[in-house]
Amino acid sequence: MTGAGPGVGSEIVNRREFLELVGLGSLSAIVPPLLNDPLLERIGLQLHTVRTLMETSVALTLEMVAKIGYREVEFAGYFGARPAQLRSWLDGLGLSAPSAHVSVLDGNLDQLFDTAAELGHRYLVQASLPLETQQSADRFRRAAAALNRAGELARQRNLQVAYHNHDFEFSRRDDAVPYDILLQETDPDLVTMELDLYWMTKGERDPLAYFHHHPGRFRLCHLNDMDQRGGMTEVGRGRIDFSTILNQQKKAGLSHFFVEHDHPPDPIASVRASFNYLHQQRRPE
DSSP: OOOOOSOOGGGTSOHHHHHHHHTOSOOSOOOOOOOSSBSOSOOEEEGGGGHHHHTTOHHHHHHHHHHHTOOEEEESOOTTOOHHHHHHHHHHHTOEEEEEEEOSSSSOHHHHHHHHHHHTOOEEEEOOOOGGGGGOHHHHHHHHHHHHHHHHHHHTTTOEEEEEOOSGGGSOBTTBOHHHHHHHHSOTTTEEEEEEHHHHHHTTOOHHHHHHHSTTOEEEEEEOEEOTTSOEEOTTSSSOOHHHHHTTHHHHTOOEEEEOOSSOSSHHHHHHHHHHHHHTOBOOO
16 A cells, blocks of 8 residues: 655646546635534545545645545655655645554664654554465564564654554464454554454454454544445445444544545545545534
8 A cells, every 4th residue: 555656746747737637627625614513523534545646746636635625644655755845735735644554564664753753644554464474373473573663663753653454364363363463462552553444344343342342442544435245435335334433433542534445436536425424424412
């Protein structure tokens, strides 16, 4: 879930070309009016959803995201843009970027930490694990230890490591559930969890049960729905009960909520539909 494209804002395309490309008539304000007692105070977007647009123009894609009404974004690659330029665009649009998908298990952590500080990230999210790590329970235990080590280094820079699940973590290895190993063997002070609702549902697990057994462990989540055939779809168009799940956000520890769709046929329509559904959800009376 990482990548880098050639586009760096309007240096590649101008506004008219971009709007024609994505089928928009303008980038005038289209955010719905604020309603009382929203279920989510801030709705975020995992920018992997709009990666094809980011490859064309980072700046105009961020502007479009803000105009729809998103207030937070989660990066999955920076598409060639410099951190200082990204921060300027974010600040100018009223966006914040509390997290990014990276790999904390290899590479230069100091560089990751420097970039995170410049962009205002709080969380560095391990997006997945290498295939070789997925083969046995013991390898998941070693991954948990490596996440703890990275988390300790991150804490020294006022950052926190997080782990994002897919569905493979819920298939037993050596009579153990890998996701449970990661939860049990990572230090909650060093490693939090980014819960992906689609992939947990795909793995035939109940997020409410995890909230009950591990309260406070889930600071971030991905909001993505499952259609009747098991594929990913826009939030509110599938069978996941978002209202029930999100009403447990305090128990879970959730603070950041990112819409995501891995392969949207129309990225603009997708992120707008998910936003509009979530924006209409009210807290229970």
